[in-house]
Amino acid sequence: MDSDASLGECRRARDMVVRSGAVGLAVRMWGGGARCVVLVHGYGTNSLSWLRLVSGLEDDFTVVAYDRRGHGRSSGADSYAIENLAGDVRAVVDGLGLVRPVLVGHSVGAWDALAFAADEPNVAGVLCLDQAIAVDDAAWSTTYRPVCVEERLAQLRADPLLARGYTQAEVDELILDAKRAPGLQPWSAYGPMVRRGIRRGGDGLFWVRPTVGDRLMIERGWATVVAEPYEAISCPVTLALAARNPGPFHDALRRLAVRRKLSAVLLDSDHDIHVERPGDVADLVRTLG
Template structure:
């Protein structure tokens, strides 16, 4: 599906089903130098279980036009505009890594529009290692290698995959290579500069789920504690679920576990 948002084309994957705004809507936000395709498994799963899915390519990513937005706050504003363009008043929102910061900021900034919040591979603040920031500016191939090494478990690095015949690291490297030259550097810079995460978390009031991969090297579970504690105002407290045998790339390494956890949270009463 393609929409025009702020005068620019935005590509949105809907999980293989026609978008129906009258159904419960869930927005899926990708991370740095990625696009909607990282959510393919979960988008199809949710679309076949009664949800209308919006998995957009963020501005300047994938098949969406424009330049990448340079701050998390700007991306949260853009998300509200996207909902307007899709004719959606209220939606659940899930974000992975950089996308989780956008989701967090949007939930705090637009509390009447976000019904449920799901943060995957998220910490606040989300500092980016200086060597990775430097490589993102000066040598993308080196940056991609760093990201792959830190995002995937040892088993995946040896070739294990939830989908037989697919190299997860090769797929991720090619996905990052397809983005524009400056996309990764801009995205990582936005994550590194975002200082409002804990204040935003303190303002969140909708039901919230934290999904933490037990072998995540980029946003390890021990580093999630400040964010979890800052979400104290959420009714019944923010729930935290560990995804076993997965790293930061949990969407690819544990697609079923992630999809089931999201659907269970969205449908709980």
């Protein structure tokens, strides 16, 4: 059980499952304000990565986060194409009857939010955390080149964390090791996320999610992002960039902000801006909602 209350950072969530076609999306809801915000996490994490941000928003907003397909407590899928991921955002928004939500996407979760906003006028704004769709930049094809299936499958199967299932005792030890490892972000933010990302399989063992098979399909799905959606988006889009996460694609995001005339903010953070700078991110949400 994921115990938010024990962290003293946000109230206990209301949990539910929303259907997106054949996929069951595990959804968590906090607060009860008239304004609403939907949080879309990145690759390999889950909805509990947002706990620090939730605590700064739940007094003013209805805050909704969900595990993306193949992650956390949501079911896996046979497709991770961008239209399916945007459809998952729609399933959550429509299923909960949310009106003019602010969408916050971290890392590749920003793609889901942008793709949904391009097809839906009922959005107050989109906040992209250290990622956005920049397919018109030359750096995109270098960063998100098509996956060589055999090579990538071999790499994933060689990952010691993903290669096998774990007993309950081994899971407990993995979590303990992660908790005391140096250099980690605060355990209060990542500990619950780690627990939610481990799921018992049909063999009785616990497996880290996304699984090898889901990771391969998720990465292949990146190739379905083929166009920048900004001309079709009618709401404001803000791009928050992490100052301590430099590199060629980060430069591409800077160029994107200029080229597409997006509001851009540079924050002193690593990639996980919502964990390191939750107050700043909450302030940005309020400017949109």
